[in-house]
Amino acid sequence: MLRLEKRPQPSRLWTYLTPVLAVVLTMLCGGVLFALLGKDPVLAIRTIFWEPLFSEFAFYYRPQLLVKGAPLVLIAIGLSLGFKAGIWNIGAEGQYIIGALCGAGVALAFYPLEAAFIFPLMVLAGGLGGWAWAMIPAILKVRFGTNEILVSLMLVYVAEQLLASMSLGLLKNPQGFGFPGSRNLQQYPSAHNAELLAGTGMHWGVVAALIAVIFAYVLLNRHMLGFHIRLTGDAPRAARFAGVSPTRLVLFCLGVSGALAGLAGLFEVAGPSGVVSIDFNAGYGFTAIIVAFLGRLHPVGILLAGGLMALTYVGGDIAQSKLGLPKAAIQLFQGMLLFFLLAVDLTTNYRIRARRKEAS
Template identity: 75%
Template sequence: MIRLEKRPSPSRVWAAMTPVLAVVATMIAGGFLFWMLGKDPLESIRTIFWDPLFHETFGPYSRPQLLVKAAPLILIAIGLSLGFRAGVWNIGAEGQYIMGAICGAGVGLAFFPADNPLIFPTMILAGALGGWAWAMIPGFLKVRFGTNEILVSLMLVYVAEALLASVSQGLLQNPDGMGFPGSRNFRDFPAAHNAEIFTNTGMHWGVVFAFVAVIFAYVLLTRHMLGFHVRLTGEAPRAARFAGVNPTRLVLFCLGTSGALAGMAGMFEVSGPAGQISIDFNSGYGFTAIIVAFLGRLHPIGILLAGLLMALTYIGGELAQLMLGLPAAAIQMFQGMLMFFLLAMDMLTNYRIRFSMKTA
């Protein structure tokens, strides 16, 4: 008989091991899935996880993409992880990401075609503010009226999407675009363009900010009283209050920070890799970042690694579509499975499995 026995305290070894196990389990289950689709499972897995980095032909093209895709995921996930640690569930990072992009791009385009070195920094600030303000809506409603931040932040994603569609056909539409929806392309606006810092590395300012955010979060959580209060609130809310934490301020801090980081991510994306505001500019980074946050154990370094891995599945997935004709949905399922296995494996940190001969 197999039994589960609660551990006296959560196992640190398993806490670090479960993401790795989850990835392995996802590869196995994913391989099985691809096999059922009539593809060679080993080749599929290799195409997703190996070829983007080391393939002779595709490697040079996809390697820079790794940083491009990972940066927004990491930036958003770092912000989310602070809230998740404190039990504040911001599920609407996608909306904050869109609002950051709209605000950042809007401010930039207002100066078109000026050439001033302050334009880009102003856009970063505007993007952060846009995401922050969008996250403050569920924050204010929660602390003032006790509404559920999960529902409000999620619903605001759809409001943001509607706004995005509206501005790309109205307010921010390219006047020289011959009526096509979408804004001017930032490639034609050097002062506001989030270009690569080193050519062909994928390294843009968003990547820099993502790394800074990782370090910032790491220091905050391990070395600062505010980070301690964030963790304490998640572990034991009553003890946090006893320790002098002001719950209202903490909720607003967590939502505000995650909103600002998501907004920045949106601004870097729109002014760089995406290039312009368009109806479907957002590509679900805000939601995928939730998986990244958990896959990284809500730990800054873990999130960094998880972000890179998740970026790899994006690129590898595209490659697999191209090379093997795998459907796009199969890749989304692949990412979903990762979350599923991770949550299932999490049990191992709190419980140990005992095999015993006796049957009941």
């Protein structure tokens, strides 16, 4: 039998090793899954993880990695701050939708005016929209002690309905021949979040994601507030004695994660997606939770994890079209990753020893 022995301190080695181990285990289990679906497991894994980076068509796929990875990293960075302090914002998907709606709303209000101030104004609106949506669970939490997990999640469904209502009503393209969906922002130069360097996939969202990573790194390592966040997560009682205000932390963590999710939504609607439509949201808000944990809630880790998760999206698409691998299999694959990660995380805090015979 095996026995667990608590480590006096979390193992640094295992902190770095567990994500790698989880990815390897997921690949193995995913391979079995793909084999059960009647696909060649080695070929499938190769298609997902190798093809987008190094195949002959990689020049086409690599920009896609940035496009998919940017929103994931942006959202996950915000979420990780809260997760560190034990503040669970599960509703990033809703904040993402509201950010996109606000940003697109500003753009469409000015249509067809061409001016330099429109895009910055949209960015502001997107961030504020996401922030405001996240402030609902935040204020309810600090004022009434309401569970932020449930409230933020309920607001995802509310936001989805709002999105449907907007794309069928207020934001609908008046020249769209009655089809649902807004005007295409890609055809509105002042509002278009275009590629900064053609053909690279590099748009303002990618820049924002990189800035967010640096910002979070500095905050967590060099700033008092970041220290308070870590302290609250590791030792809530000690944090209270040290005078950390939980109210401020809740408002800050939910606010930042909401604003970043809103920004991610805005950059998506103004760039790669272009239109507000009923099926605009693609689950980035939920996948970002996996990214945050896979990155061990560390900014640099999240950057790497976001890249890996983008790989499963892009590679998954290739495997879908080339091998006929169902989309749901990729979704399951991502879910499995979080499972394995949580399971192998045990080794960070505990030693696993063979049970010795006890003296009788």
